[in-house]
Amino acid sequence: MPRGRAVSQRATSGTLEARRSPAPQARRPAASWRVLVVENNVGERENLAAGLRRHGHEVEAAGTGSAALQAYQMSDIVLLDLELPDLDGLEVCRSIRSLSEVPLIAVTGWGTELDRVLGLQAGADDYLVKPYGFRELMARMDAVMRRASPQTATAQVLSCGPLCIDATSREVSLDGRAVEVTRKEFDLLYLLASHPDAVIPRKRIMQQVWGGSWSRRTVDTHVSSLRGKLGSSDWIVTVRGVGFRFGNC
Known part of the structure; x- marks a missing residue:
């Protein structure tokens, strides 16, 4: 069975911590980034975008893989939900990575070891399983951006x-x-x-x-x-x- 069909049968789990609690007191990042949030769930997408904006980042939001493929070029970092309504999230990840070195964190409810391996092999720089804490997300974004080539975020x-x-x-x-x-x-x-x-x-x-x-x-x-x-x-x-x-x- 193709992976796209298999994964679509899995139940998603949890919601973002940022949705349940007040804005976290994580340290403000040293730089402001253009963040592309690709998230299928409207509520999670809006809350995540709001949290990132409170931390000084510019945010563009997308709810589909097609929209992500059109928007990633203008971003400094991509947060990619792998459970998308139109395209296989792993294929979207591969497509972005084949043409760009933009830092990308896969965000998903799929949490098995195989899921993580497939996400990283598809080109993700990091892999974050829902539900997760907003502080952890910010820390992972900081770490990924530190590892990225300076040209990736500034050119x-x-x-x-x-x-x-x-x-x-x-x-x-x-x-x-x-x-x-x-x-x-x-x-x-x-x-x-x-x-x-x-x-x-x-x-x-x-x-x-x-x-x-x-x-x-x-x-x-x-x-x-x-x-x-x-x-x-x-x-x-x-x-x-x-x-x-x-x-x-």
Whole structure:
């Protein structure tokens, strides 16, 4: 039986400690991070997001795997619930890790040794089982961020010759002049530029930028539009039969 079916039959357990008690008196982190909270349960998602914001972090929340695949690129750290309504959480974890080194903590009700092993093998930097204490979560986040490369949490501007891509402001400039791009065009360009030495398959582009709905025409149309706005087809190179890679660097 596929793992996605097997795990869906398991009962989830517990709620966050932050939901049952006042805001914990954990020490404030030395830095403010952009945290992506991917949580299936609406109540737990809202309470966790509120607790993180009280500690000075910026939080984006998502309730599905598809939404997580579209949002993780702008995050410093991801808290990923493995029990998702649309996609297998382990596959979401693998997809994020295959294209990014963003620190990721798997958060789930699955607590067996095998579950932990599978989560870590899928690319999670740490594994936290529900129910857990908010102080423990904050400590684990601190530990994961300490181990992360400094570039992981701070490199938000990608530069390649005259081209500059700012992930924070979501702005693109070429030779110092602003290039107007749509949200999906930005996500596509940022994805390719983040992996200048890699060929990104079409299917993975659809999964990361559009959440998995497959359409060859959609990818090709956005690539063509970006090439036109950047003034050259050399910025995005087609690898026939596979996908695309970032060029000119």
